[in-house]
Amino acid sequence: MKLEPFINASPDIIVLKDKDGRWMEANSKTLELFNIEEYQGKTEDELGKLYPHFAVYVPVFVKSDLEAWETGKQIEVKESIIFNNSERIYEVIKVPIFDAGGNRQNLIVFGRDITELEKSEQTYKSLFLHDPDGVYTLDKEGNFLDVNKVAEEISGYTREELTNLNFRDLIVPEKLPKVLQRFDKVLCGMIQGFESQIIRKDGGIRDIKLTTIPLKLNDQVIGIHGIAQDITDKKNVEKLQKKQKTILSRIAVGEPLEQIIECITESVEELSRGICSIMYYEQEHNWLRFGYGPKLDPEFAEKMDKFPVGENFASYGYSAYAKDIKIVSAIQTDTSWSNWKEIALTEGLHSCWSLPILSSKGSLLGTFSVYYKESMTPKDSDIEMLKDFSHLTGIALERHYREEEIKYLANYDSLTNLPNLRYLKELFPKRLQETNNLAVMFLDLDNLKPHNDTFGHSSGDQLIQEVGKRIQEAIGETNVVARMGGDEFVILISNCTNKTMLLELADKILKAIEEPIIIDGQEFSTYGSIGISLSGEHGQTFEELMKNADIASYV
Numbered sequence: 001m002k003l004e005p006f007i008n009a010s011p012d013i014i015v016l017k018d019k020d021g022r023w024m025e026a027n028s029k030t031l032e033l034f035n036i037e038e039y040q041g042k043t044e045d046e047l048g049k050l051y052p053h054f055a056v057y058v059p060v061f062v063k064s065d066l067e068a069w070e071t072g073k074q075i076e077v078k079e080s081i082i083f084n085n086s087e088r089i090y091e092v093i094k095v096p097i098f099d100a101g102g103n104r105q106n107l108i109v110f111g112r113d114i115t116e117l118e119k120s121e122q123t124y125k126s127l128f129l130h131d132p133d134g135v136y137t138l139d140k141e142g143n144f145l146d147v148n149k150v151a152e153e154i155s156g157y158t159r160e161e162l163t164n165l166n167f168r169d170l171i172v173p174e175k176l177p178k179v180l181q182r183f184d185k186v187l188c189g190m191i192q193g194f195e196s197q198i199i200r201k202d203g204g205i206r207d208i209k210l211t212t213i214p215l216k217l218n219d220q221v222i223g224i225h226g227i228a229q230d231i232t233d234k235k236n237v238e239k240l241q242k243k244q245k246t247i248l249s250r251i252a253v254g255e256p257l258e259q260i261i262e263c264i265t266e267s268v269e270e271l272s273r274g275i276c277s278i279m280y281y282e283q284e285h286n287w288l289r290f291g292y293g294p295k296l297d298p299e300f301a302e303k304m305d306k307f308p309v310g311e312n313f314a315s316y317g318y319s320a321y322a323k324d325i326k327i328v329s330a331i332q333t334d335t336s337w338s339n340w341k342e343i344a345l346t347e348g349l350h351s352c353w354s355l356p357i358l359s360s361k362g363s364l365l366g367t368f369s370v371y372y373k374e375s376m377t378p379k380d381s382d383i384e385m386l387k388d389f390s391h392l393t394g395i396a397l398e399r400h401y402r403e404e405e406i407k408y409l410a411n412y413d414s415l416t417n418l419p420n421l422r423y424l425k426e427l428f429p430k431r432l433q434e435t436n437n438l439a440v441m442f443l444d445l446d447n448l449k450p451h452n453d454t455f456g457h458s459s460g461d462q463l464i465q466e467v468g469k470r471i472q473e474a475i476g477e478t479n480v481v482a483r484m485g486g487d488e489f490v491i492l493i494s495n496c497t498n499k500t501m502l503l504e505l506a507d508k509i510l511k512a513i514e515e516p517i518i519i520d521g522q523e524f525s526t527y528g529s530i531g532i533s534l535s536g537e538h539g540q541t542f543e544e545l546m547k548n549a550d551i552a553s554y555v
Helices: 004-009 028-034 044-050 052-071 115-130 149-155 173-187 232-252 257-272 298-304 314-322 341-346 380-411 421-434 448-455 457-475 499-514 542-552
Strands: 013-018 023-026 075-083 086-098 104-113 134-139 144-147 192-199 205-217 220-230 275-282 287-292 326-328 351-358 364-372 439-445 480-485 488-493 517-519 522-524 528-534
Touching: 004 028, 013 028, 028 075, 044 052, 052 075, 052 086, 052 104, 086 115, 134 149, 144 149, 149 220, 173 192, 173 205, 173 220, 205 232, 232 257, 232 380, 257 275, 257 287, 257 380, 275 314, 287 298, 287 314, 287 364, 298 341, 314 326, 314 351, 314 364, 351 380, 364 380, 380 421, 421 480, 421 488, 421 542, 439 457, 439 499, 439 542, 448 457, 448 522, 457 480, 457 488, 457 499, 457 517, 488 499, 499 528, 528 542
Parallel strands: none
Antiparallel strands: 013 023, 013 104, 075 086, 086 104, 134 144, 134 220, 192 205, 205 220, 275 287, 275 364, 326 351, 351 364, 439 488, 439 528, 480 488, 517 522
16 A cells, blocks of 8 residues: 555645755645645755745754754654745654664654644633633642632742642631532532632632633543632622621611620621721810720720820821821831830730721711731721721711710700709609608799899809709719709609708708809809608609699798
């Protein structure tokens, strides 16, 4: 059987050269590809002169021929050839043949068109290298064969380091059993998509979404191709939104402020890995009071209490002063911390980020701070998260203060800041449970109306305020005085053992209010009358005792 028909039918380059590089035989595809006819006995240089379009290939072909002869063994090279005005890539194999004495005899050249394969490989390589997600390949044992740049960034390891590791080395231990189940399924030919967690080289934990695809050769799985997407920030946003929803719900149903603040700080500490604290602003003193921070040492909290507000007063002092965020990544070198850095460093705190807590109208309520035990600079996502929680804290505080204000207005007299009649009615049954020896005094000022008519209501209001203070001082802290309105006061006396004691106390009150009162530089006198009723003897309910005391004040 002659081989010539088969050789000429081959789509590959086939050339036989002698020891001097002269072409002895070439198949039809070769002649067609290079567009040459006469070739036998000619070298590449001679063919280049005969066919000018062939001359461009001569230096490359001669060089690779020489390499094959010098190495004395088969070589493989890639060569570019223009065919029909299109570049084609050929994988060329050159095999040197030597006689028994080791002398050069022939050089056989085989060339296969790998243009499409090369394009495919280049496309794959481009996708591999430039994919926005981490891309990697594993062998059947789970060892890394290759990774792209993003995979390096996600893991914190270099390509060289990863190719010496097994994927098991990166998976968070408690997540590994489920990952291994997925790995086994991929080895069985099934594509898998799932979420897990890895440990970075620096020890950080990252949430990862993995897509794993079996790599096959001749329908046999030889490894795994994987795509890793870092979803840590996405997970944090989901956690943040969930926690924010929970906190807003707790604010809406009116949970105690302490519980809401605890929930806020715990949420921030979980998401930021820092140590959270909240300070409340007292406008009267222009300082910050330590409010909440259970992970901080009580001694440190005490030293930071009553913290001054000002431009150069550490993180929270500035934040309160400017109503703006203040990031201090290194407390040790930050000048605004110079007076407090030893206190912070002793506590092991090296960074402090602070934000103002503002009301809906922009007034300062306090500061929201996160400490770290190492130098830390926040990412944009960190700052946005802290802004969100600072805002939530502001909502919680503002609601609490509004509720306290409503409660205060409902139970206290706005002029004297004394309890009102409603408060006293609610207090009475509680005091009655503690003791049966209760008394109610009804005090009526006798000259308020003439005072108002003569000196004006502003002066009369000051008179009422001073009278209220004097009554409270006279009866002591265990007893309660409430203003009914106008010129009337009701006093609840606890543990009154005898009537003599009550009469002495009433006399003390009257003498106290009869002492001269100075208003706007003028001296005034006032006087009043007191009626007394005793629980049991004059009634059982507060209303009964107050009515009888009122009647008694006119006797």
